[in-house]
Amino acid sequence: MNKPNSPSARHPFRMLAVLLLAFALGGCAAFQPPRPYTSEAEALAERGEPTARWPNPDGSTVLEFSTQPYGTTCLMVEVDATGMVLRQWNALADENLARVKKGMTQDEVRRMLGQYRSVQRFALSGEEVWDWNIPKDSIDLIATYFNVHFIDGKVVRTSRTHEYPRDGWMMGFGFSRGGAYWGSYWGPHWDPRWGYPRPHPYWGWGW
Structure with missing residues (x-):
């Protein structure tokens, strides 16, 4: 049991505040944009199998990595016929929803x-x-x-x-x-x- 004059007794919420701050900072880090990929193999190694593959007429393919129903992002990675990344974007960004x-x-x-x-x-x-x-x-x-x-x-x-x-x-x-x-x-x-x-x-x- 804490003594009346101990630091934990004088500041009962100090530890809680520290934990909440650490959680908040961890949450901010979790929502950072993913690093750019250079190849399809690299994206698959980090993300696993895509939720869908969308072929384009020019031979390129868009890999879809959706986090639904609980996540709030959907990473799209477009790769050329050799598997090199052409571009990537978040399909659920406001500009794409519009x-x-x-x-x-x-x-x-x-x-x-x-x-x-x-x-x-x-x-x-x-x-x-x-x-x-x-x-x-x-x-x-x-x-x-x-x-x-x-x-x-x-x-x-x-x-x-x-x-x-x-x-x-x-x-x-x-x-x-x-x-x-x-x-x-x-x-x-x-x-x-x-x-x-x-x-x-x-x-x-x-x-």
Whole structure:
């Protein structure tokens, strides 16, 4: 047992603060961009087998290394026919998410963003929604999801969903041509056009 005048008794939270600082610094290091690879063999040795291989007409191939459903990155490594790396990028970076446009097919989106986290289908609205776990917009959130909404296999809009720690409820905002929309959702399931039992309200603005 600590004596009343011992350092640990006078500063009961000192060790906790040190541990939290070490955890935070370790977390920052974990999210650093990966070092550039020079060859396919080097990427495979460090990353293992890719989640997908996307061939290009010129003979090059894009290797997809998705970290879904729990990670927030998807490393794409383009290699030429000899296996040398031409370029690499994070498919879930904001600038790449912004490339998703209305009218794109599911195959085009799948190739652009990599493996999705989950799929939900809404019979009343006719939408099929794919989502990706992406870096949180705020430290107060549990998670942020980027959603792509399809009707008949074509993109109609995109949105983001925020999951908060209290009560496991979620709120979101989205984009739809023609102005603002409103709606409601329940638990982890939500639909911008149709409500659920005991819904939580949400709102959004146009895309």
